[in-house]
Amino acid sequence: MADLIVFRCPQTGMNVQTHLERQPKLEGRPFEAFSCPACTRVHFIDLALGRPMVGDR
Numbered sequence: 001m002a003d004l005i006v007f008r009c010p011q012t013g014m015n016v017q018t019h020l021e022r023q024p025k026l027e028g029r030p031f032e033a034f035s036c037p038a039c040t041r042v043h044f045i046d047l048a049l050g051r052p053m054v055g056d057r
Contacts, residue, residue, distance in 0.1 A: 005050040011039035020045055 002019035009016050016038050031044040031053055044053040
């Protein structure tokens, strides 16, 4: 079952929600691309934490 994940869009500052399957921390590619309905850009969501990827990663 997918979890409801809510995050703040870095472009618009709006809260965005989506349903994604959370997964245990994986080696390699723990992020999933997500098309943001607020700004129509692609953001990457950390599937283990349910948070967007930040610039320092």
